[in-house]
Amino acid sequence: MDRFFRNRKVLITGGLGFIGSNLARRLVELGSDVLLVDSLIPEYGGHPFNIAGIENQVRVNISDVRDVHSMRYLVQDRDVMFNLAGQTSHMDSMEDPFADLEINCRAQLSILETCRRYNPGIKVVFASTRQIYGRPETLPVDETHLLRPVDVNGINKMAGEWYHILYNNVYDIRACALRLTNTIGPRMRVKDARQTFVGLWIRCLLEGRPFEVWDGDQRRDFTYVDDAIDGFLLAAASDSANGRAFNLGGDAPTTLRDLAEMLVAINKGGRFEVRAFPPDRKRIDIGDFYANFTLAREVLGWRPKVGLQEALEKTLAYYREHLPRYV
Secondary structure (H helix, E strand, C coil), X not given: CHHHHCCXXXXXXXXXXXXXXXXXXXXXXXXCEXXXXXXXXXXXXXXXXXXXXXXXXXXXXXXXXXXXXXXXXXXXXXXXXEECCCCCCHHHHHHCHHHHHHHHHHHHHHHHHHHHHHCCCCEEEEEEEHHHHCCCCCCCECCCCCCCCCCXXXXXXXXXXXXXXXXXXXXXXXXXXXXXXXXXCCCCCCCCCCXXXXXXXXXXXXXXXXXXXXXXXXXXXXXXXXXXXXXXXXXXXXXXXXXXXXXXXXXXXXXXXXXXXXXXXXXXCCCEEEECCCHHXXXXXXXXXXXXXXXXXXXXXXXXXXXXXXXXXXXXXXXXXXXXXXX
């Protein structure tokens, strides 16, 4: 896989965001020609500091994926596109559904049309989400589970994912999707809970404030960002992935209460309070969720390597050093 990316021309949409910037770092190590596209809209997680240390080894274009003319220029001559740009907040999607529709659905169709017309040979890996499954009927959830999202974000992400699969099947734009579940690690958003509640917990811990755990008994799995990046690279390098969607996941599910206690222990201090879900959040909550990633293991050779304890230790260490940059 490492040789596959040497001298490859790679485009990352959402490239200054959490996963995009970590992916860029790995690709620089592998010798790729890396172009990052990001709108730097404040609510969406992109941050210039995320590429500190590699800023002279990548190219950055500040542009919105909704800008058809920019994307027409940017996709040309690229070998691989990691399509990570998106609106991730479930609550924001309910409060402003049309913005979510534009970014997570319409813009995805526009990107694929641009590829079809100006670079049909590109390989595209789309960042999808477990949210498209809705409330699980059985656990762990595999890719055959019904898709029935509970919020606007999930509906639009589902449509965006299936546009990629459709363009693979009908127009031979080689594309696949990875359904992510609670990805955590350095450079994730900690300013608020728009990207992940774990980021807000970490901010509160390091600022000496208590954080809230809603319910506490819900079970979740967590993927460390380096493991998620392995999945993206494997999917890009494999033609067996084309036209398919894969779950990523963590090594084992844990309750949110146990997760909170683990964070406090690693931090050697801190407090949290278990509360009921706020009514507006409860309406779109999916309950227990953890993924079956057998398909990714069998087709891509992917599995998580970093356990939850180590993932939290690395993430806390990063923000102990850099928290002021992110708040």
